[in-house]
Amino acid sequence: MKSNKDYWKAQDYTLHANFVSALAQEVMQDLAPRRGEKILDIGCGDGELGAFIMEQGATVLGIDSSANFVETALRRGVNARVEDAQNILFEDEFDAVFSNAALHWMLHQEKLITRVFNALRSGGRFVVEMGGDGNISLICRTLTEILAENGIDFASRNPWIFPTPDEQRKRLESAGFSVVKCCLRKRPTPLPTNVKGWFDTFCNEILFDLSDSGRDEVIDSMVERLRPLICSSDGIWTVDYVRLNFVAIKP
Numbered sequence: 189m190k191s192n193k194d195y196w197k198a199q200d201y202t203l204h205a206n207f208v209s210a211l212a213q214e215v216m217q218d219l220a221p222r223r224g225e226k227i228l229d230i231g232c233g234d235g236e237l238g239a240f241i242m243e244q245g246a247t248v249l250g251i252d253s254s255a256n257f258v259e260t261a262l263r264r265g266v267n268a269r270v271e272d273a274q275n276i277l278f279e280d281e282f283d284a285v286f287s288n289a290a291l292h293w294m295l296h297q298e299k300l301i302t303r304v305f306n307a308l309r310s311g312g313r314f315v316v317e318m319g320g321d322g323n324i325s326l327i328c329r330t331l332t333e334i335l336a337e338n339g340i341d342f343a344s345r346n347p348w349i350f351p352t353p354d355e356q357r358k359r360l361e362s363a364g365f366s367v368v369k370c371c372l373r374k375r376p377t378p379l380p381t382n383v384k385g386w387f388d389t390f391c392n393e394i395l396f397d398l399s400d401s402g403r404d405e406v407i408d409s410m411v412e413r414l415r416p417l418i419c420s421s422d423g424i425w426t427v428d429y430v431r432l433n434f435v436a437i438k439p
């Protein structure tokens with residue numbers, strides 16, 4: 189059975205995934221935080237975007253399931269606490285609920301969306317960027333192949349959900365939201381280090397029951413199988429990210 193270990197390390201994230209906040213312009217423009225607003229940041233991570241929202245004069249509460257991330261966000265001066273967004277119990281509290289690159293880790297999307305709807309005041313907005321249909325498909329295909337070669341079924345432990353715009357629009361409308369934007373965008377993303385760093389940052393949960401040497405073997409095989417597909421001749425690794433951006437209003 190999967191453990192409840194905190195697999196996130198803020199330093200790894202800063203080193204191998206600094207693009208996550210750096211590429212958040214579209215979702216931040218969609219949010220357009222205003223002075224005096226009260227904003228919930230779901231999956232606040234190390235608090236970098238929460239701090240930016242605070243600089244615009246809004247009040248931020250960040251939540252994240254990782255205590256390591258919450259500690260880092262608090263050190264940065266962002267009010268944050270450990271909480272699974274799928275279980276929040278706020279009522280009419282927030283002007284906006286925001287999330288960047290976190291919702292695809294939450295497999296109970298209907299429950300999450302209902303809880304967010306309840307957390308917003310009437311007229312409040314739910315503004316999100318997450319992985320969408322086709323996201324990291326080369327990585328998922330290679331993980332499926334290599335784990336199968338090691339007797340492991342990736343599908344049964346896949347921690348990610350990458351919805352189509354239609355699927356997500358239906359979920360949002362069923363919860364009562366009025367959807368003003370919901371679209372996919374391909375965003376091939378060069379990595380600041382390499383795909384091994386990406387696996388070390390994001391795949392610990394998937395490989396949780398392997399020994400250290402078994403884990404290293406799987407990651408080395410992943411790197412070699414992906415090299416001809418996503419590594420350029422000058423050594424730049426580019427991952428096939430696809431973003432789903434949506435804005436939904438609580439009537």
Ligand code: BEZ
Nearest residue numbers: 289318319323324348390
């Ligand atoms: C993403 O941001 O799309 C993502 C990052 C890590 C793992 C899976 C998806």
